[in-house]
Amino acid sequence: MSQSAQANSIAATAFVALLGQFALDHVLAQSGSRQADVNRGAVIAAQGTAKVPACAQCHAFSGASDGSGTFPRIAGQSTYYLAKQMHDYTSSARANPIMSPISKALSADEIADVSAYYASVDSQFPPLATADAAIVEKGKQLARVGDAARAVQGCNNCHGPDGAGATPAIPYLAGQYAQYISSQLQMWKRGFRNTGPESMAAIAKQLDDQQIAAIAAYYQQVRGQQEVPDTTDASAAKR
Amino acid sequence: MVERLKPVDVVTVGVGMTGAIMGKELAAAGLKVVGLERGSVRDTVPDFQSPMIHDELRFAVRKGLMQDNVKEAVTFRNSSDQTALPIRRWGAFLPGTGLGGALVHWNGQTYRFQPADFIYKTHHEQRYGKDFVSPELTIQDWGVTYDELEPHYDRFEFLLGTSGKAGNLKGQIQRGGNPFEGPRAREYPTPPMKEPYYGALFRKGAESLGYHPFPQPASTMSQSYTNPEGLKLQQCVFCGFCERFACEHFAKASPQTIVLPVALKNPNYELRANCHVLRVNLDSTGKKATGVTYVDAAGQEFEQPADLVLINAYALNNVRLLLNSGIGKQYDPTTGEGVVGRNYAYQTVSNVTVFYDEDVNINPFMASGSSGTVIDDFAGDNFDHTSVGFIGGAYIGSIMTNGRPIEFHPTPPGTPAWGLGWKQAVARHYNHTVVLTIHGSSQPTRRNYLDLDPTYKDAWGLPLLRMTFDFPENDLRMSNYVTEKAAEIGRAMGGKTVAAAPRRGPFTSTVYQTTHNTGGTVMGNDPKTSVVNRYLQCWDVPNVFVVGASAYPQNASYNPTNTLGALTYWTLDSIKNKYLKSPGPLVQI
Numbered sequence: 013m014s015q016s017a018q019a020n021s022i023a024a025t026a027f028v029a030l031l032g033q034f035a036l037d038h039v040l041a042q043s044g045s046r047q048a049d050v051n052r053g054a055v056i057a058a059q060g061t062a063k064v065p066a067c068a069q070c071h072a073f074s075g076a077s078d079g080s081g082t083f084p085r086i087a088g089q090s091t092y093y094l095a096k097q098m099h100d101y102t103s104s105a106r107a108n109p110i111m112s113p114i115s116k117a118l119s120a121d122e123i124a125d126v127s128a129y130y131a132s133v134d135s136q137f138p139p140l141a142t143a144d145a146a147i148v149e150k151g152k153q154l155a156r157v158g159d160a161a162r163a164v165q166g167c168n169n170c171h172g173p174d175g176a177g178a179t180p181a182i183p184y185l186a187g188q189y190a191q192y193i194s195s196q197l198q199m200w201k202r203g204f205r206n207t208g209p210e211s212m213a214a215i216a217k218q219l220d221d222q223q224i225a226a227i228a229a230y231y232q233q234v235r236g237q238q239e240v241p242d243t244t245d246a247s248a249a250k251r
Numbered sequence: 252m253v254e255r256l257k258p259v260d261v262v263t264v265g266v267g268m269t270g271a272i273m274g275k276e277l278a279a280a281g282l283k284v285v286g287l288e289r290g291s292v293r294d295t296v297p298d299f300q301s302p303m304i305h306d307e308l309r310f311a312v313r314k315g316l317m318q319d320n321v322k323e324a325v326t327f328r329n330s331s332d333q334t335a336l337p338i339r340r341w342g343a344f345l346p347g348t349g350l351g352g353a354l355v356h357w358n359g360q361t362y363r364f365q366p367a368d369f370i371y372k373t374h375h376e377q378r379y380g381k382d383f384v385s386p387e388l389t390i391q392d393w394g395v396t397y398d399e400l401e402p403h404y405d406r407f408e409f410l411l412g413t414s415g416k417a418g419n420l421k422g423q424i425q426r427g428g429n430p431f432e433g434p435r436a437r438e439y440p441t442p443p444m445k446e447p448y449y450g451a452l453f454r455k456g457a458e459s460l461g462y463h464p465f466p467q468p469a470s471t472m473s474q475s476y477t478n479p480e481g482l483k484l485q486q487c488v489f490c491g492f493c494e495r496f497a498c499e500h501f502a503k504a505s506p507q508t509i510v511l512p513v514a515l516k517n518p519n520y521e522l523r524a525n526c527h528v529l530r531v532n533l534d535s536t537g538k539k540a541t542g543v544t545y546v547d548a549a550g551q552e553f554e555q556p557a558d559l560v561l562i563n564a565y566a567l568n569n570v571r572l573l574l575n576s577g578i579g580k581q582y583d584p585t586t587g588e589g590v591v592g593r594n595y596a597y598q599t600v601s602n603v604t605v606f607y608d609e610d611v612n613i614n615p616f617m618a619s620g621s622s623g624t625v626i627d628d629f630a631g632d633n634f635d636h637t638s639v640g641f642i643g644g645a646y647i648g649s650i651m652t653n654g655r656p657i658e659f660h661p662t663p664p665g666t667p668a669w670g671l672g673w674k675q676a677v678a679r680h681y682n683h684t685v686v687l688t689i690h691g692s693s694q695p696t697r698r699n700y701l702d703l704d705p706t707y708k709d710a711w712g713l714p715l716l717r718m719t720f721d722f723p724e725n726d727l728r729m730s731n732y733v734t735e736k737a738a739e740i741g742r743a744m745g746g747k748t749v750a751a752a753p754r755r756g757p758f759t760s761t762v763y764q765t766t767h768n769t770g771g772t773v774m775g776n777d778p779k780t781s782v783v784n785r786y787l788q789c790w791d792v793p794n795v796f797v798v799g800a801s802a803y804p805q806n807a808s809y810n811p812t813n814t815l816g817a818l819t820y821w822t823l824d825s826i827k828n829k830y831l832k833s834p835g836p837l838v839q840i
Contacts, residue, residue, distance in 0.1 A: 156300070157296060157297040157300055158295075158296040158297065158300060159296060160294060160295075160296040160297065163295070163296070163483065163501060164296065165295060165296060165300060165499050165500055165501065166296070166300045166301070166499070168300075168301065168302070169300060169301045169499045169500060170488065173302060209486055209488060210474060210475050210485065210486040211475070211485040211486050211488070211500060211502075214475055214483070214485050214486075215485075
């Protein structure tokens with residue numbers, strides 16, 4: 013099976029588990045049959061709206077955010093995934109003191125547009141210091157194969173070959189900031205984040221801090237993944 | 252030169268589902284147990300990880316997890332007047348191999364048999380009269396009842412973490428479950444899996460006709476679960492790669508995820524992989540086993556003495572091992588005498604395909620091996636058989652297990668078999684088709700049986716098992732009847748085209764149907780018609796127990812795994828509480 017067929021099948025797969033029929037209905041109802049307006053999304057990203065500041069202030073207009081890793085890289089993340097996170101912020105299913113008020117102040121159409129914009133951006137990676145090679149190698153092992161002793165499967169099972177993501181439901185990790193991956197894994201581990209399949213929490217709980225750091229360091233330096241076509245977004249738009 | 256090893260208390264031939272459970276339990280009871288597994292050691296991490304494990308060509312088409320039929324095949328013929336030939340590539344059924352056995356690559360469908368199934372002959376005589384069943388069908392009672400097995404079903408389901416909805420709790424019918432099932436002591440360990448769209452369409456169609464749909468019991472987890480052994484399973488992600496594949500997510504109940512890690516931690520338990528058992532050794536009386544002889548990966552032969560020999564291989568291999576060890580009398584279809592190889596049965600499976608317009612998106616790839624919705628209205632003896640001309644039945648389900656790209660491409664009748672027309676039809680129908688499964692019982696007959704092949708031998712020079720099988724007329728009539736009922740449901744589901752394909756004879760070994768081979772070492776209360784007693788203990792050699800679906804006197808409408816799990820715990824109970832206290836025959840005749 014080709015890599016992209018592989019990724020698609022994982023993606024498709026993850027759909028049911030991730031969404032649940034309710035969430036799916038919810039998101040589709042909000043976007044309705046309207047086609048997302050990427051240009052309008054770009055304006056929101058650059059300028060904000062009357063009620064919210066520009067997304068670019070933290071995430072940059074390029075979606076690469078800044079190198080601190082406080083804010084995630086969102087460029088090229090799927091429209092579906094970005095919109096779902098925004099709706100989870102709105103409902104506070106995913107609690108965040110910065111993002112929740114912003115999401116609540118945006119309409120469903122605005123969320124759809126700005127998500128479509130950032131999904132469409134092909135952005136450069138800022139130069140970052142490289143982590144210790146042994147740590148990266150340890151992270152690669154966990155990403156690809158997992159850890160038998162802790163009964164943890166490889167991250168790539170769901171997140172796609174070398175973390176390329178499995179659109180639309182599962183985010184890429186390749187090139188994501190180590191700081192951000194590691195803080196999110198810690199949140200999954202400690203029960204502060206649970207907006208996804210149960211297995212994400214189960215896995216995070218099995219990992220120790222060194223392993224989390226290694227996984228984060230590994231994915232941050234992955235580059236050059238083939239783009240995985242975001243077919244489901246296209247068909248959703250058609251609908 | 253055969254090396255004689257230090258004696259142990261127990262040896263299990265095979266470390267699949269039954270071998271792993273029995274090995275774990277008996278080691279915990281303080282016995283020295285050796286598990287002999289002919290295949291390799293394998294585990295979720297690292298062996299089952301993707302993308303490798305989702306290689307459809309390697310595992311589904313080339314059947315990478317199955318018994319190597321270059322080394323060990325089965326010969327097959329439809330009837331005794333033909334010459335059997337070896338099955339060089341697995342087709343109709345797929346015997347597994349390797350640590351964890353078939354429970355590594357199974358779908359996870361976890362049905363109980365009905366109370367009437369265990370008293371099959373008696374039940375039919377009582378309901379329809381003594382002369383109702385054709386004498387050609389050699390059906391019989393199991394010697395164990397549903398009520399006796401219920402606590403063991405329960406224990407096995409909790410080991411697996413099975414997801415489902417009870418339909419009968421202690422005699423009280425429960426909404427949403429299977430109203431035809433035998434009484435359960437308690438609910439399933441985990442709630443049912445989410446209903447896929449194909450299941451929802453089926454539910455609607457079946458309900459409109461007055462049937463009783465319920466979620467298929469699944470040992471692919473609806474939520475995370477910690478079993479009584481303390482092992483954790485995770486929620487299934489509906490990846491569509493269960494059957495013929497292993498699970499990368501710890502979401503499917505397999506020996507590796509439910510019991511083996513506990514066995515392997517016990518110093519009383521020793522696993523020896525890549526050790527292929529050639530025969531059970533008997534003493535000069537022929538009434539006592541002294542152990543087994545096996546050959547390791549280097550080709551070295553060993554004799555492993557043991558007080559207790561548990562045969563836990565695949566059903567067909569259980570039969571073959573008995574025959575190659577000279578245990579029990581070979582069945583002879585001309586005289587009807589002998590028992591080993593007798594009452595071989597299969598499963599009578601057919602399909603109905605429902606083709607929809609392009610605005611109905613099925614997304615068949617979002618599936619687990621056991622997600623979906625089924626009805627039991629036409630299974631077993633759940634409907635009146637007085638004038639239908641057959642016994643037995645089938646469950647009907649919308650239980651698609653996958654939408655994998657190489658092998659899933661349904662096309663309506665009249666589609667060209669190749670070329671542009673075929674390709675266009677595949678593209679048109681791939682995402683707009685629901686396949687219904689009709690999973691039916693199999694009645695044993697005098698002429699269907701297993702024995703040793705007179706010509707063909709395996710890689711170690713031992714005779715192959717020979718299968719003589721064709722579908723009994725009874726089962727083809729059953730398939731015709733229930734498949735038509737399924738087609739009616741298909742039409743009620745709103746399909747544009749409904750294509751029914753009832754099972755037709757002759758049985759062919761080249762087209763995949765199911766790996767539910769049963770019988771050959773049948774259990775019962777009469778040594779003239781059974782190989783093992785009601786505790787799966789050999790009548791002829793009491794320190795040998797044969798644990799497998801080979802014990803089924805006939806096969807019911809359901810997937811056999813859950814019943815085998817229940818029998819495993821039932822047998823363990825008898826070994827721990829009766830046999831070990833006083834070794835010898837547990838049933839006197």
